[in-house]
Structure formats: C-alpha cells, structure tokens
Amino acid sequence: MGYPENVLATDEHVVLHRHPHWGRLTIPALILIIASAAAAFLAGYVNTLNWEQNAKTIVFAVIAAVWLILVGWLSIWPFLNWWTTHFVITDRRVMYRHGLLTRSGIDIPLARINSVEFRHGLVDRMFRTGTLIIESASQDPLEFQDIPRVEHVHSLLYHEVFDTLGSEESPS
Structure with missing residues (x-):
C-alpha cells in the first residue's frame, strides 16, 4: 500500500x-489468541452446567463483553495504531x-x-x-x-x- x-x-x-516493525504486534496477537481460547473454554464449561437458559445467556453475555473489551483494548487498538503509523x-x-x-x-x-x-x-x-x-x-x-x-x-x-x-x- x-x-x-x-x-x-x-x-x-x-x-x-x-x-513500524510487525514485532510490535506479537503481544496483541498472543492476547487475542489467549483471550479467545479462555472465552471459548468458559463458554463451553458454562454450557455443560445444568443452569436455566436465562442464567446461561447472561453468563455468555458477560463472557462476550469481557472478551470484547480485552480484545478491543489490548489487540485491536494496538493493531490500528500500528496500521496508522x-x-x-x-x-x-x-x-x-x-x-x-x-x-x-x-x-x-x-x-x-x-x-x-x-x-x-x-x-x-x-x-x-x-x-x-x-x-x-x-x-x-x-x-x-x-x-x-x-x-x-x-x-x-x-x-x-x-x-x-x-x-x-x-x-x-
């Protein structure tokens, strides 16, 4: 480009x-992978529990919100800063x-x-x-x-x- x-x-x-060098993006990429794996693991675990569907939905929403905040702040934002430098x-x-x-x-x-x-x-x-x-x-x-x-x-x-x-x- x-x-x-x-x-x-x-x-x-x-x-x-x-x-800037792509190495600046290694930690944000690792955070994306680890946060996604942790969110998937937690969502899978919650899905195996015998809870009401409304409770599971709320927990899924909390997991998604925490994942979105972590990934947005620690992965997407650094990538966009890299891209615009x-x-x-x-x-x-x-x-x-x-x-x-x-x-x-x-x-x-x-x-x-x-x-x-x-x-x-x-x-x-x-x-x-x-x-x-x-x-x-x-x-x-x-x-x-x-x-x-x-x-x-x-x-x-x-x-x-x-x-x-x-x-x-x-x-x-």
Whole structure:
C-alpha cells in the first residue's frame, strides 16, 4: 500500500514507506489468541452446567463483553495504531505520522538533516528492526523506534540527504 498522494507536494515522490516493525504486534496477537481460547473454554464449561437458559445467556453475555473489551483494548487498538503509523522518506523530506483518533506528525526537510544514526541490540538485529535517530539543524535528535530493516533505511536516507545537498550546492 503506497502513501496517499494527496499529502505530497507537486513532483514529490515516495522513496520509502514503512509501518513500524510487525514485532510490535506479537503481544496483541498472543492476547487475542489467549483471550479467545479462555472465552471459548468458559463458554463451553458454562454450557455443560445444568443452569436455566436465562442464567446461561447472561453468563455468555458477560463472557462476550469481557472478551470484547480485552480484545478491543489490548489487540485491536494496538493493531490500528500500528496500521496508522507511517514512516515515509520522499525525495524532499522525512515524514512521520501516527495516531488513530488524534493524528500528529513531523516533517523534516532533507536539506535540514545534519546526521542520521541507527541503534539496534541483539534482539533487534535478530528481528531486523531498530531505532533510527535523525538530527536536524533546528532541534534535538528525533528517535523513531521499531523501524524495519533500520540499516537499509539509514543507508537510503543518508544517500537521499547526500543527493539533496549535492544538488543544492552544485552550480546551476
């Protein structure tokens, strides 16, 4: 899925578009599986009891409500946050957008970037993810966590910055 063209300037092209690393979704996925298994087990157990049908219906509704709250809060919400988080490099800027109900973001023009660093530990390297650190001329370094293939992104961004600076400094 490409980044929406309506947020790009005229003649601006997306070089890279990434969501945070999929590893951010492992705990929400485990919670979905465990909560569903527990709800199914409880519903199956309640179904074997010799209770009145109205009592069983109420207990089923409580189980479903607890399951829905747990899954919605701890699985669906993190997935939607992951889905609506974008790290985009264009031929002119770096954009970071995140948030589901309240959106926020930052744009860093490539010409303003002073340095690009990355950091990833052993576990991050195993999952091919890491933190990208961008230092611009006007503010403290910005850290972008869980960037997939952070070394590749670092190299690509460095080359884009070099190309941008080279084109601005070259005589016309």
